Structure formats: C-alpha cells, structure tokens
Amino acid sequence: MAESTALDEMICFQLYAASRSMTGLYRPLLDPHGLTYPQYLVLRVLWHDGSTTVRDLGRTLQLDSGTLSPLLKRLEAQGHLVRTRGADDERTVLITLTGAGQALRDEIGDLTQALLCSINLTVDELTQLNQLLLRARGTSALDESPRKVTPA
C-alpha cells in the first residue's frame, strides 16, 4: 500500500502535464490557421456532425456555455460559422459552418501524421491509453450519454 499511496495523485499531475503538452503539439499546426485547440475541437464536431446547438456541443466536448459562448463568438467573427436562434425553440442557438468554415477542413488537412511523429507511443499503446482514459473518466464503452461520436 505504501508504494501506491501517492500513485493516483501522481497520475493527476501526469494527466495535467500530458494534456498541456499535447495542446502544445497542436499549437504550431493550428496557429497558421488562427485557431486554438478548443476551437479546432469545435470545428471537428461541426465537420463531422454538421449543424448543432450550443447545448449539444457542450455535451460532446464537456464544456459549458460560459466557455463555448465566447469561443463561438470568436469563430463567428473569423467567419467560420454563424449562430442562429432555433426556429422551434427560441432558447437554443444553432451553430452552422459557413463555406469558409467547411473549406478550413481541407486547408488544415490531416494532422494525424504530424502528431504521430511527436508522440513516441505505438498504436497498441495509444489504444490502451485511450481505453484507460475513457474508464478513468467513468465513461465506459456502454455509456448512456446522448452523444454519438468521440469528437477528436
């Protein structure tokens, strides 16, 4: 027990450091397009799912409106998307990509190769890591959450 006592707290730091390190890998890839990593995540959801609401975006990315509202406003200011009030429900806001937002997908291209080169893990280890992270968050494979797609 003595050896494992601090392990969980150690892992929290590893997660914290690894997450920041990871967004650091994205930065040089996204900077030329004027995007941050959270903004890129939002775009990935939109590229995959098409129009969504702020609410669904929040569920998918586990972010609240306090984070998303200003972020979406910035993406709108950049001309990547538009926000329109829902016709049936005036409370909701529909997020829709513009042509420029669609085009950005091809401009950015596939970042996979660039990332794989920076991470020294095998595909097996990546799979293993993914599953451990999912479980650590209590999000097992048989999750009841309404979202269908892992965004990025």
Add this chain to the structure above:
Amino acid sequence: MAESTALDEMICFQLYAASRSMTGLYRPLLDPHGLTYPQYLVLRVLWHDGSTTVRDLGRTLQLDSGTLSPLLKRLEAQGHLVRTRGADDERTVLITLTGAGQALRDEIGDLTQALLCSINLTVDELTQLNQLLLRARGTSALDESPRKVTPA
C-alpha cells in the same frame, strides 16, 4: 490503417477531457482551503522539497514564470509562503513556506482515498496509465531533466 488514423487525435481529446475531469475531482477537496489545483501542486512541491526558486518550480511543474508569478503572488497574499530575492544571485526568487503553509499540509491531509473512490481504475491500471502518460510526453524513466521528484 483506416481504423487507427484518428486514434491519436481522439486521445488528445481524451487527455484534455480527463485532465479537466481530474481537476474537477480535486475542486471540492481544495475549495474549502481556498486552493486551486495548480496552487496545490506548487504546495506539494514545497512540502516535499522545501524552499525552491521560481525557476526550479517551473522545471518541476513544466510552467513558466508567466503562470507562476501571479500564482505565487496569490499564495503569498494568502500567507502560505514568502518570496525573497536570492542572496547570491539577485535574479532568482526563493520561495519558502510560512508556518501556515507548512500547517496546511496536515489540514488538507491525504486526498488519496477520496480520489481513489472517484476514479474507477485498479492500482494496476493506474500504474499502466502513469507509464503510458510518461512515455507519451517523451519523459522516459531515464530522463535527463534536473528535477528529482514527480510532484504530485
């Protein structure tokens, strides 16, 4: 290849989400003491290593002075530590715990149990996760970095 193409980008999101989820677990434990998770990390380093400099703290936690300076200023304002210019090198700033800062260690106590209950991973899985995260950051066991201790 088609299956593994998006895996690395998926993992980046998992890391991002897991890291935020983890600090969310700490929040109710640290809030009563008026601490944030990064502040707690700084205190853990100080509790373990004693006085250090901003520079070493930055190396240990992988944070720059732009992040640490205001954070340390807040911890100083709370009376947990003091900052003094280095006697030999006027550029450096020595961070030293106050009595209150020392005492805080016992007041907070061991968060391990509370955290273990929130994470549904076994000790084996925690070990595995830790090693994968270390490797993913390129920080192998035989690291050349000057820091001696994994902070938390």
Add this chain to the structure above:
DNA sequence: CACCATTCAGTTGTGCACAACTGAATTGCG
C-alpha cells in the same frame, strides 16, 4: 389557463496557460 420549475445561452468575475516582451543581474569571451 396560471404559475412555478426547468432549460438554454449568455455575462461576469477569477484563475490558470502561454506567447511576447521588459529590465535587471549574471556569465562568458575576447
């Protein structure tokens, strides 16, 4: 129908992260 609870996006305030920069102190090299 009236009314209260809930949902939704947005705002405000605080505290990280990090790039870019400043200025003082130190180091190294001719």
Add this chain to the structure above:
DNA sequence: CGCAATTCAGTTGTGCACAACTGAATGGTG
C-alpha cells in the same frame, strides 16, 4: 576589464475553464 549574450522573474495581452448568476423561453402541473 568591457561588453554582448544569456538567465531570471515579472508584466501584458489573449484565450480558455468554470462558478455563479441573469433573463428569456419552454414545459409541466394543478
């Protein structure tokens, strides 16, 4: 020694995160 390059902490500006709140819209219940 003299001076340019480097190191160090701090500041400024931008953009997340998140708690707490606001106000409008909706839904459910009597």
